[in-house]
Amino acid sequence: MxxxxxxxxxxxxxxxxxxxxxxxxxxxxxxxxxxxxxxxxxxxxxxxxxxxxxxxxxxxxxxxxxxxxxxxxxxxxxxxxxxxxxxxxxxxxxxxxxxxxxxxxxxxxxxxxxxxxxxxxxxxxxxxxxxxxxxxxxxxxxxxxxxxxxxxxxxxLIGHAESAQVRAVTGRIPELKPAQIADIIEEATGDEQDELLAQVHEDPELEADVFEELDENSKSGLFRDRSDAEVAEVLGRMQADDAADALMDLPQERRSPVLQALPEPQRTRVHRLLGYHDLTAGGLMGTDFLALPATATAADALAAVGAANTLQPQALVMLYTLAPDGTLDGALSLPQAVQADPSQTLAELADTDVVVASPGDDVIDVTTRMADFNLLALPVVSEGRRLIGVITVDDALEAAIPEDWSRRETDHHDTGSEP
The missing domain is CATH 2.30.30.240 (PRC-barrel domain)
Structure with missing residues (x-):
């Protein structure tokens, strides 16, 4: 040629x-x-x-x-x-x-x-x-x-159904961060969303992370077009607090079927969270945390962290110790456990003056408390001081930042292109 x-x-x-x-x-x-x-x-x-x-x-x-x-x-x-x-x-x-x-x-x-x-x-x-x-x-x-x-x-974004399967494999959207993908999906048209979600669906864990980042309206709209089983499949991989929020955004007649379709133990965790208002500590908390007996050693704690591969990483920045009766006894950071002598007990390392929240505490009180004490995680305890959940700093920030601040439009002035 x-x-x-x-x-x-x-x-x-x-x-x-x-x-x-x-x-x-x-x-x-x-x-x-x-x-x-x-x-x-x-x-x-x-x-x-x-x-x-x-x-x-x-x-x-x-x-x-x-x-x-x-x-x-x-x-x-x-x-x-x-x-x-x-x-x-x-x-x-x-x-x-x-x-x-x-x-x-x-x-x-x-x-x-x-x-x-x-x-x-x-x-x-x-x-x-x-x-x-x-x-x-x-x-x-x-x-x-x-x-x-x-x-x-x-x-x-080609929007051609017959080549979608090939493009779902060759596409590079999964290389982006979940929050970035969520932002794109929120700005996309219906056909564009279908194409983006087809790529994300190839990685179920990524799909769950993206749905956690979507705003309420986008999430509800996308779930509206999915069957109860498909919604439950996504919610089953989401953090329990985010899954509970998403479940409550569904039409009332769909909530029970979707909840029943969730795998155990996710169904139990979500069901427990549904009783709390979303603007309280109970509504903000997640059920992922690591609590060990105060008699455990630093080596035991690190081994437990290594085995906790199903917990969200944010929930592992703090470790909690329990008294013999199962109540919250103390808290220590993961770096403390890493830097300690492996034979030291957690009772020797943990701070027993733990800042806590009650399930009914207002979201403003919660975020203020975390800011005042520079906390990366805030444990939530029952009336009997039993640990029932943890509020991580990312959830606190999401609750504290006004929605219009977190969804600012991207500045296109220097691109010379059209949306």
């Missing part, structure tokens, strides 16, 4: 005449077909030609020349059956050009205005994207065209 240049612009190629091996016009270039790859650039595997009112497929192997002024095939005839895309095929013009993408470095929506194509050893690949609107009136170097950015800096 011969080419005039090593780098081309998709917009310069579209609608250009396509000729056969003898130079006769066969139609116009309507699109280029690529296959997405997780570890490389999408390779061009075919062309879509507009032949009259029909769209026909031509393999990239039959391409002789590709240039803005010349698209020539190495064959004299093509199969004139109507083009039907196969699973995993993506159309650069139809699926990418003019569509929204996710800028992975900024975790923000942008729009693709052009695609850069680069010659590779075995043909052509999509290697770059221009996400800046073209300016038709040039006013000097300041307004010069923006160079394309690396294709790998973006995640295309």
């Amino acid at each position: 011969t080419v005039a240049t090593a780098t081309l612009s998709l917009s310069a190629l579209l609608r250009q005449p396509v000729t056969d091996s003898d130079g006769r016009r066969m139609g116009a270039l309507a699109d280029l077909i690529v296959h997405l790859r997780h570890d490389g650039y999408p390779r061009v595997t075919g062309l879509v030609l507009a032949v009259g009112s029909a769209r026909v497929f031509v393999s990239a192997a039959d391409l002789a020349a590709l240039a803005p002024e010349r698209v020539q095939l190495a064959v004299s005839s093509v199969d004139v059956r109507e083009f039907r895309r196969r699973e995993g095929e993506v159309l650069l013009s139809e699926d990418v050009l003019g569509h929204r993408l996710i800028d992975l470095s900024r975790v923000a929506f942008v729009k693709a205005y052009d695609v850069q194509l680069t010659q590779v050893l075995d043909g052509w690949a999509a290697t770059g994207l221009d996400v800046h609107r073209r300016r038709w009136l040039s006013l000097g170097p300041r307004h010069a065209a923006h160079p394309p950015r690396d294709w790998k800096d973006f995640e295309p």
